[in-house]
Amino acid sequence: MKKIEILKIDSLNRAPLIIEGYLFEGSDPDAPSVAIVGAMEGKTIIPLYTASKLVDFLKNGIDDSSKILGNILVIPSINHYALNINERFWPLDKTDINMMFPGYDQGETTQRIAKKVFDALEGYTHGIILKTRNDLSTCMPYIKLFQSGYEDLKDAKKFGFRIIHHKELKPTDTVSLQYNWQLWGTKAYSIICPNVNHVNTATSNEVLEGVINFLSKKKIIKYKLLSGYQSTIIRKPDIEIIKTPKSGIFIPTKKIGAYVAKDEMIGKIVHSLEGEVVHRIFAPCNGLIACHYKNALIFENAVAFRVVKSG
Amino acid sequence: MQTTEIFSSQLPVGEILSIKRTRFEPTKKKEGAKRISIVTGIHGDELEGQYVIYLLAKWLQENQNSIHGIIDLYPAVNALGVDSITRGFPIYEVDLNRAFPGGKHEFLPGQLVHALSLDVQGSDIAIDIHSSNIFLREIPQIRINKEFSPTTLRLAKQLNCDFIWIHDAVTVLEATFSHTMNSLGTKTLVVEMGVGMRLTKEYGVQLLNGILNLMKKEKIIITDEKFEARKPFSSEVGDVFYLNSPTSGLFVPELDHCAVIKKGEKIGTIVNPLDGKVLHTLYAPNGGILFTLREYPIVYEGSLIARIFGNNNEKN
Numbered sequence: 230m231k232k233i234e235i236l237k238i239d240s241l242n243r244a245p246l247i248i249e250g251y252l253f254e255g256s257d258p259d260a261p262s263v264a265i266v267g268a269m270e271g272k273t274i275i276p277l278y279t280a281s282k283l284v285d286f287l288k289n290g291i292d293d294s295s296k297i298l299g300n301i302l303v304i305p306s307i308n309h310y311a312l313n314i315n316e317r318f319w320p321l322d323k324t325d326i327n328m329m330f331p332g333y334d335q336g337e338t339t340q341r342i343a344k345k346v347f348d349a350l351e352g353y354t355h356g357i358i359l360k361t362r363n364d365l366s367t368c369m370p371y372i373k374l375f376q377s378g379y380e381d382l383k384d385a386k387k388f389g390f391r392i393i394h395h396k397e398l399k400p401t402d403t404v405s406l407q408y409n410w411q412l413w414g415t416k417a418y419s420i421i422c423p424n425v426n427h428v429n430t431a432t433s434n435e436v437l438e439g440v441i442n443f444l445s446k447k448k449i450i451k452y453k454l455l456s457g458y459q460s461t462i463i464r465k466p467d468i469e470i471i472k473t474p475k476s477g478i479f480i481p482t483k484k485i486g487a488y489v490a491k492d493e494m495i496g497k498i499v500h501s502l503e504g505e506v507v508h509r510i511f512a513p514c515n516g517l518i519a520c521h522y523k524n525a526l527i528f529e530n531a532v533a534f535r536v537v538k539s540g
Numbered sequence: 541m542q543t544t545e546i547f548s549s550q551l552p553v554g555e556i557l558s559i560k561r562t563r564f565e566p567t568k569k570k571e572g573a574k575r576i577s578i579v580t581g582i583h584g585d586e587l588e589g590q591y592v593i594y595l596l597a598k599w600l601q602e603n604q605n606s607i608h609g610i611i612d613l614y615p616a617v618n619a620l621g622v623d624s625i626t627r628g629f630p631i632y633e634v635d636l637n638r639a640f641p642g643g644k645h646e647f648l649p650g651q652l653v654h655a656l657s658l659d660v661q662g663s664d665i666a667i668d669i670h671s672s673n674i675f676l677r678e679i680p681q682i683r684i685n686k687e688f689s690p691t692t693l694r695l696a697k698q699l700n701c702d703f704i705w706i707h708d709a710v711t712v713l714e715a716t717f718s719h720t721m722n723s724l725g726t727k728t729l730v731v732e733m734g735v736g737m738r739l740t741k742e743y744g745v746q747l748l749n750g751i752l753n754l755m756k757k758e759k760i761i762i763t764d765e766k767f768e769a770r771k772p773f774s775s776e777v778g779d780v781f782y783l784n785s786p787t788s789g790l791f792v793p794e795l796d797h798c799a800v801i802k803k804g805e806k807i808g809t810i811v812n813p814l815d816g817k818v819l820h821t822l823y824a825p826n827g828g829i830l831f832t833l834r835e836y837p838i839v840y841e842g843s844l845i846a847r848i849f850g851n852n853n854e855k856n
């Protein structure tokens with residue numbers, strides 16, 4: 230394992246930001262290679278936790294380093310500055326690094342960060358981006374692949390997550406890492422992680438298992454792990470969006486990952502000043518709860534649940 | 541004059557979010573008269589437009605008889621942001637100007653911008669007033685997407701601004717208010733002026749004159765009052781030069797914003813208060829007009845310090 234410095238930025242009042250990557254060199258020059266990007270933003274923990282546990286797994290969990298066949302680069306965190314003060318974006322100007330790709334070395338700070346990170350990521354056959362949802366919901370881990378014309382849906386199944394979300398490309402997605410990485414010839418996948426700020430060892434390792442599954446099935450490492458799910462590819466028509474007509478205190482009564490039956494109660498809204506239940510949320514169809522709103526205080530017409538339809 | 545709610549949402553705890561629009565129109569409807577919408581506060585930390593809209597509403601109140609078309613005013617699109625010094629939509633941390641056109645079934649920021657686009661739709665002209673951000677100070681200028689310049693440039697020249705910046709089409713900017721409205725057939729102009737979190741009174745008066753001038757030319761108001769429109773310089777006949785900070789530190793400006801400067805002139809220094817040392821001295825990369833200048837003094841490597849508009853082969 231080699232630690233490589235990807236970039237260093239000085240700050241007037243904080244210690245320099247040093248972004249490092251952990252490079253595990255493979256024993257087989259013909260094996261595919263992969264780069265994994267952890268936390269690009271703060272206020273959430275699973276991308277950071279997963280990437281750091283992956284470093285530990287590759288360093289200490291594999292008994293023989295020759296079982297690492299292809300080159301693996303892990304960058305656990307890009308945005309230490311945000312993570313350390315519970316900000317989500319770049320703390321000075323609040324810009325999102327994932328809106329700055331492919332980056333620009335003469336531009337603004339976060340464009341420069343994106344450029345140096347992108348340079349370090351170039352040339353890998355595969356790329357994995359650990360992210361959380363951009364809205365205020367949390368979800369079961371799933372793969373997000375843009376409908377960009379470069380996506381590899383077949384390989385996306387090798388992670389073994391239950392869902393692959395094949396998502397329409399929006400204008401703002403054209404400056405994301407996934408899109409640009411693919412444009413530059415890397416098969417990139419985003420793993421959307423639960424959007425939480427604590428680690429629950431029972432579920433937090435799911436993402437790590439998915440990454441290890443992928444590495445092993447792509448023969449980047451030689452390691453046996455129980456296979457995951459046969460992933461289902463879902464698109465917009467497969468998802469039922471359930472909104473709350475009332476704002477208030479949101480209490481989900483069914484968990485993410487649970488199958489629910491049509492008309493089953495899955496959550497409720499409590500009046501924030503008077504305590505009574507002002508709305509009950511029922512499943513509009515049979516299906517699987519993939520996401521729900523992550524905060525207790527919910528807005529009117531906010532998406533409370535996303536259910537993947539079944540039947 | 542009538543104020544209406546264009547969007548409302550019951551917030552979780554005892555409060556209603558309400559986005560308002562005030563309409564001025566003649567007492568008797570005029571056939572073929574045009575409609576203009578003036579929008580501001582899409583970014584919650586930009587307040588210069590609020591002052592412009594105040595001045596405009598005051599003028600229209602005092603000159604009711606001059607009103608010939610429909611004038612719609614939207615002073616605080618991101619109302620929660622404006623009142624909490626938050627640029628994006630609070631909690632969601634979403635830039636509303638990257639959320640257009642939005643939709644009825646989207647998250648709250650998307651619902652809000654959708655309601656705004658529906659309400660503005662049908663206007664002949666829209667003006668979206670921004671005030672840069674808290675980091676930079678800008679002279680009054682119009683930003684125009686090249687794609688729409690054949691229809692919007694003519695109007696931009698009426699707005700009494702100092703600079704018209706025509707930029708190339710960028711995919712990510714398709715999610716802005718101006719791109720959305722231009723695509724829907726409303727000729728939409730983006731004004732950038734002043735600085736975030738502050739009012740620059742002379743700029744407010746300058747743009748008020750420009751808006752009145754444009755409305756008079758378009759016969760939205762009919763009045764004998766004369767409004768000057770200064771001749772802007774335009775990016776068609778020169779280049780924009782960027783100066784980004786080469787290092788992190790405290791930026792101390794040497795020049796006034798809006799100054800005409802020569803190549804190599806000192807713009808400022810980056811210093812370190814801890815040891816009293818100058819880390820870097822910044823010089824103009826080209827002669828011209830200093831139309832953007834750093835206002836917030838803490839900088840990182842890459843932070844924008846200045847933009848200069850000038851002629852590439854300028855010898856002065």
Ligand SMILES: [Zn+2]
Nearest residue numbers: 583586670671
């Ligand atoms: Zn703005």
